[in-house]
Amino acid sequence: MSYERKIRILVAKPGLDGHDRGALVLCHAFRDAGMEVIYTGILQTPEQIVETALQEDVDVVALSLLNGAHMTLFPRVRQLLIERNAEDTIVCGGGIIPEHHKPELIRQGITGLYGPGTLLDVIINHVVERVKKERWKIA
Amino acid sequence: MYDPQKIGLIAEYKEEWNNKFKNNVKQWSERKAEDDFITISDRKIKRLYTPEDINDLDYLRDIGFPGEYPFTRGVYPTMYRGRLWTMRQFSGFGTPEDTNRRYHYLIEHGQTGLSVAFHMPTLYGYDSDSPRAYGEVGKCGVAVDSLLDMEIIFDGIPLDKISTSMTINAPSIILLAMYIAVAEKQGVPQHKLSGTNQTDILKEYIAQKSWIYPPEPSMRIITDMFEYCSKFLPRWNPVSISGYHIREAGATAVQELAFTLADGLAYIDAGLEAGLNIDDFAPRLSFFFDSQIDFFEEIAKFRAARRIWAREMKKRGAKNPRSLLMRFHTQTAGVSLTYQQPLNNIIRTAFEALAAVLGGTQSLHTNSFDEAWALPSEEAVLVALRTQQIIAEETGVANTIDPLAGSYFVEALTNQMEKECYEYFEKIEALGGVIPAIKKNFFQREIAEAAYKHQRDIESGRKIIVGVNKYKIEEDELPAELLEVDEIAQNHQITRTKRLRKERDNKAVKKALDEIRRAAAGSDNIMYPILDAVRVYATLGEIIDAMKDVFGEYKEQPLF
Numbered sequence: 128m129s130y131e132r133k134i135r136i137l138v139a140k141p142g143l144d145g146h147d148r149g150a151l152v153l154c155h156a157f158r159d160a161g162m163e164v165i166y167t168g169i170l171q172t173p174e175q176i177v178e179t180a181l182q183e184d185v186d187v188v189a190l191s192l193l194n195g196a197h198m199t200l201f202p203r204v205r206q207l208l209i210e211r212n213a214e215d216t217i218v219c220g221g222g223i224i225p226e227h228h229k230p231e232l233i234r235q236g237i238t239g240l241y242g243p244g245t246l247l248d249v250i251i252n253h254v255v256e257r258v259k260k261e262r263w264k265i266a
Numbered sequence: 267m268y269d270p271q272k273i274g275l276i277a278e279y280k281e282e283w284n285n286k287f288k289n290n291v292k293q294w295s296e297r298k299a300e301d302d303f304i305t306i307s308d309r310k311i312k313r314l315y316t317p318e319d320i321n322d323l324d325y326l327r328d329i330g331f332p333g334e335y336p337f338t339r340g341v342y343p344t345m346y347r348g349r350l351w352t353m354r355q356f357s358g359f360g361t362p363e364d365t366n367r368r369y370h371y372l373i374e375h376g377q378t379g380l381s382v383a384f385h386m387p388t389l390y391g392y393d394s395d396s397p398r399a400y401g402e403v404g405k406c407g408v409a410v411d412s413l414l415d416m417e418i419i420f421d422g423i424p425l426d427k428i429s430t431s432m433t434i435n436a437p438s439i440i441l442l443a444m445y446i447a448v449a450e451k452q453g454v455p456q457h458k459l460s461g462t463n464q465t466d467i468l469k470e471y472i473a474q475k476s477w478i479y480p481p482e483p484s485m486r487i488i489t490d491m492f493e494y495c496s497k498f499l500p501r502w503n504p505v506s507i508s509g510y511h512i513r514e515a516g517a518t519a520v521q522e523l524a525f526t527l528a529d530g531l532a533y534i535d536a537g538l539e540a541g542l543n544i545d546d547f548a549p550r551l552s553f554f555f556d557s558q559i560d561f562f563e564e565i566a567k568f569r570a571a572r573r574i575w576a577r578e579m580k581k582r583g584a585k586n587p588r589s590l591l592m593r594f595h596t597q598t599a600g601v602s603l604t605y606q607q608p609l610n611n612i613i614r615t616a617f618e619a620l621a622a623v624l625g626g627t628q629s630l631h632t633n634s635f636d637e638a639w640a641l642p643s644e645e646a647v648l649v650a651l652r653t654q655q656i657i658a659e660e661t662g663v664a665n666t667i668d669p670l671a672g673s674y675f676v677e678a679l680t681n682q683m684e685k686e687c688y689e690y691f692e693k694i695e696a697l698g699g700v701i702p703a704i705k706k707n708f709f710q711r712e713i714a715e716a717a718y719k720h721q722r723d724i725e726s727g728r729k730i731i732v733g734v735n736k737y738k739i740e741e742d743e744l745p746a747e748l749l750e751v752d753e754i755a756q757n758h759q760i761t762r763t764k765r766l767r768k769e770r771d772n773k774a775v776k777k778a779l780d781e782i783r784r785a786a787a788g789s790d791n792i793m794y795p796i797l798d799a800v801r802v803y804a805t806l807g808e809i810i811d812a813m814k815d816v817f818g819e820y821k822e823q824p825l826f
Binding site: 138142143144145146147148151152154155156164165166167168169170172194195196198199200223225242243244245246247248 | 386387389390392398399400401402405406470474475476514515516601603604605606638639640641714717718721724725731733734735748750751822824825826
């Protein structure tokens, strides 16, 4: 069945932000959870991230940003995916994201939005659930 | 340190005492398995420490007196009885005007030094009107594009009276030039300036990752700064060799200690290779450490750091006693702050600050409790500053020097950390030194593995974080007031820089930038043409780009 295909996930660091501890820990954790993980490295523009996502044919783009620019960069990634007919690619995010920014990001289809102190299982479950839903929609 | 006969006796008694645990499992049971009594860095801690654990310690050789070799007890003879540490809150956000207001606020409330946080585009060498800066202007630091911005930041602040620290690395030389130029305008001669530029590019490749150029030209820029400062800025620290970011990226306490000192020694070697005399620049090297929540391990780390540095500097032929001093700034651990139950962060920060003080720090930044949420609000910053003032003025810990010396536990930990630090030095040496080890991702991998292991230990409950994996509350209370940098700040900044580009003498700018390219390609000290360029209002981005033309850009090899 289609949903048994391994989840392919791109962990991406948009913008001018070198804080990659969380992203690297997540790469490790997603891999240990049985996903195929691709990591962009830091300093990626939204264009570069979307290009990699399409080339690698990923199910999920997981954005990590701790520099406060999430309200511009996260939606930009989502927008570019839509423009390139990859609307079904799931976009999740996390970092230092104030509570009152979350509704707008969620409205735009960017979910998760976990902050410091979130347990890995919570994040992994979120990704798995979203992928299941997305695949169910297609089937 | 002890009579061998007495040590023998103590060992015997200890054996007997330990046997009681084995023989009376029920009565003497401990609340968790022996292997689970660990520090935050996975160091196993024994039930009890006795003179036997510091058997080999020689007081005069290994501990000594404050202000004297090997400086285990502190770098100055009077320490906090003479002068308290400098309370230096790292701060900067929004426009230069916003930051200037915050600085006046902090000074009014008793802060004794400034510490500038620049926004991300400045750290990576982009001006606010660059497309790469979109959405990031003023978000986690203050925007500085040109001398004009620095003039505003320090408006009304006498630069001959206050010391300033600037957290800036790849573009450090440019910000130092701008600071000198601001002082000129205030009528303050450069030799009166006191402060620190972080400049530590090695830890950028290792941990914080705000690099621009490849390592070799970056090291050359730094040795040019060493030379300039040793001639003209006797009270300026051109580099602050930083363990903070290494630790925050996930390193253990020993990794922080070893990688930072290895970086420090690499700067010494670079200075020597550039033909400088060690005693001309080593006295101005300063350090910057993290203070994590594991109290005694941190204190041991600070004490070991001073001792190792003094020994290594002596080995390298330093004669000036000041070359042997490891003076350091400390910041409490940002990663220890939790999103959940944020008021608990005040307590965490207080313990971390206390460890830094008991470890003999020269200056200290205490984090604000709301920083897992946003940049700190004014209220949160004030509590953080007050935490330091309470430690200094109320607790009495500043009455005597290095009060934990002689503790069996603390001395044993100090020795252990020193030993493990040397084991890392050997590994780094075997890889060909710091820069080759960076290119092989050695540090990066060590840190990422430690970070992942730590996270797994939190998930499994082996390590406890209150409010995160124990004592949780379902609905967390948000901090009342959060600081937010709006788009108005971004637009304001972009407009100013665009206007500057039109109004300045562009011919002079072009000539100055050409001079920078020429110096970069040759071997003249690049500080002089950079000074000329900032004086005619060349922007940071333009100067960075001129050097990029010659030096190229660094590309990381991602770990995954």
